[in-house]
Amino acid sequence: MSSSIEWKVAAERDLMNLGSRPRLFVRGEGSHLWDDEGTRYLDFLGGIAVNCLGHAHPVFVEAVSRQAATLAHVSNLYTSEPQLALAARLKRLAGTGEQGRVFLANSGSEANESAIKLARLHGNPRGAQTILCLEGAFHGRTTGALSLTPKAAYQDPFAPLLPGAKAIPVTIEALEAAFAEGGVAAIVIEPIQGEAGVRELPERFLARARELATAHDALLILDEVQTGSGRTGRWFAFQHPDVVPDAVTFAKGVAAGFPLGGLITFGAASELFSPGTHNSTFGGNPLASHVADAVLGFIESEDLLANVTARGDQLRAAVAEYPIVSGTRGAGLLIGVTLEEPVAPQVAAAALERGLIVNAPAADVIRLAPAYTIGDAEIDEFLNLFREALAAVAQTQEIPA
Numbered sequence: 541m542s543s544s545i546e547w548k549v550a551a552e553r554d555l556m557n558l559g560s561r562p563r564l565f566v567r568g569e570g571s572h573l574w575d576d577e578g579t580r581y582l583d584f585l586g587g588i589a590v591n592c593l594g595h596a597h598p599v600f601v602e603a604v605s606r607q608a609a610t611l612a613h614v615s616n617l618y619t620s621e622p623q624l625a626l627a628a629r630l631k632r633l634a635g636t637g638e639q640g641r642v643f644l645a646n647s648g649s650e651a652n653e654s655a656i657k658l659a660r661l662h663g664n665p666r667g668a669q670t671i672l673c674l675e676g677a678f679h680g681r682t683t684g685a686l687s688l689t690p691k692a693a694y695q696d697p698f699a700p701l702l703p704g705a706k707a708i709p710v711t712i713e714a715l716e717a718a719f720a721e722g723g724v725a726a727i728v729i730e731p732i733q734g735e736a737g738v739r740e741l742p743e744r745f746l747a748r749a750r751e752l753a754t755a756h757d758a759l760l761i762l763d764e765v766q767t768g769s770g771r772t773g774r775w776f777a778f779q780h781p782d783v784v785p786d787a788v789t790f791a792k793g794v795a796a797g798f799p800l801g802g803l804i805t806f807g808a809a810s811e812l813f814s815p816g817t818h819n820s821t822f823g824g825n826p827l828a829s830h831v832a833d834a835v836l837g838f839i840e841s842e843d844l845l846a847n848v849t850a851r852g853d854q855l856r857a858a859v860a861e862y863p864i865v866s867g868t869r870g871a872g873l874l875i876g877v878t879l880e881e882p883v884a885p886q887v888a889a890a891a892l893e894r895g896l897i898v899n900a901p902a903a904d905v906i907r908l909a910p911a912y913t914i915g916d917a918e919i920d921e922f923l924n925l926f927r928e929a930l931a932a933v934a935q936t937q938e939i940p941a
């Protein structure tokens with residue numbers, strides 16, 4: 541593509557009409573991206589919490605290259621060493637013990653579809669068909685996962701959705717009332733609601749969900765597509781409050797940019813699937829599996845989770861002082877910067893103009909999800925650009941400082 545006009549025309553004409561794409565990127569290295577005009581950007585969104593080692597990291601490049609040159613795909617009729625290695629590592633990192641099992645798929649939505657089928661396998665013999673989700677939840681765009689994503693703009697055009705899906709307010713009272721009604725097969729929860737604007741759960745919410753699910757013989761399923769794979773400073777966010785789920789889904793950061801998602805089960809939930817009930821042609825292929833195993837292995841051997849925690853604290857403390865910032869949320873390097881006014885889209889646009897990539901999952905929230913490898917240099921660059929973007933928007937909005 542020789543000019544920005546040309547790619548914009550091609551994008552509008554050829555790509556499905558699903559939203560504007562303000563830049564065309566051609567290259568990445570570390571925490572930086574370059575567009576077609578040679579402009580450099582600091583990437584603090586990480587492809588929506590995916591590029592946990594940044595761009596073109598040697599571990600990623602080497603894993604993709606070596607495995608692609610060795611064995612890329614054998615189908616779900618067979619297995620491979622990378623698939624076995626990844627499953628064993630995921631069980632260990634999730635702390636399932638012997639009884640855990642792993643199903644590998646290709647995306648977060650597919651991982652959650654697998655979890656929904658797990659909920660049916662558990663609930664159907666008990667006559668329990670309700671699958672609870674939370675208001676503000678995002679579980680994906682496939683129709684099952686969409687049924688657990690209670691947002692009118694996403695759901696309404698695709699009705700009717702999955703029978704039994706039910707959204708409840710994010711309060712302990714609503715949780716107790718929903719279980720008291722009976723018929724609950726499972727409850728699906730994000731430990732931190734990323735797409736809703738990095739919203740944390742109320743105190744003790746997860747622990748209470750665990751108690752109620754156990755008491756009512758329902759599954760507690762955690763969607764850690766965004767919070768898992770080390771993003772919050774632990775391998776999985778559920779390891780902060782130390783609540784043990786029956787199943788957890790993951791995707792986004794797990795292979796640092798290679799498409800892979802999956803489901804990990806704990807205890808008796810590990811025996812629900814049986815031959816013929818589920819599978820995926822690409823799922824668990826040796827290429828994706830090896831990349832994920834190498835990425836997770838590198839995060840472990842370099843103790844990058846300590847960096848995730850430390851850099852997250854550093855960023856939260858620094859931005860709290862900035863113009864129009866009212867506070868911060870999240871854990872580790874999944875950060876929501878809340879604003880005093882609903883100007884987050886303008887802030888994200890002003891940041892992009894200055895060479896900084898962040899996004900606005902809600903009108904008053906900027907999300908940061910940078911690479912686990914960031915250091916002082918990236919943070920200094922971020923702070924300068926972010927403060928400028930905030931100041932520029934504060935000025936145009938004439939918001940009193």
Ligand SMILES: *Cc1c(COP(=O)(O)O)cnc(C)c1O
Pocket residue numbers: 647648649650652678679680681730734735763764765766767791792801
């Ligand atoms: C991104 C996301 C999904 C969907 O993942 P895809 O890979 O886009 O299908 C599901 N759940 C959560 C919590 C997510 O953040």
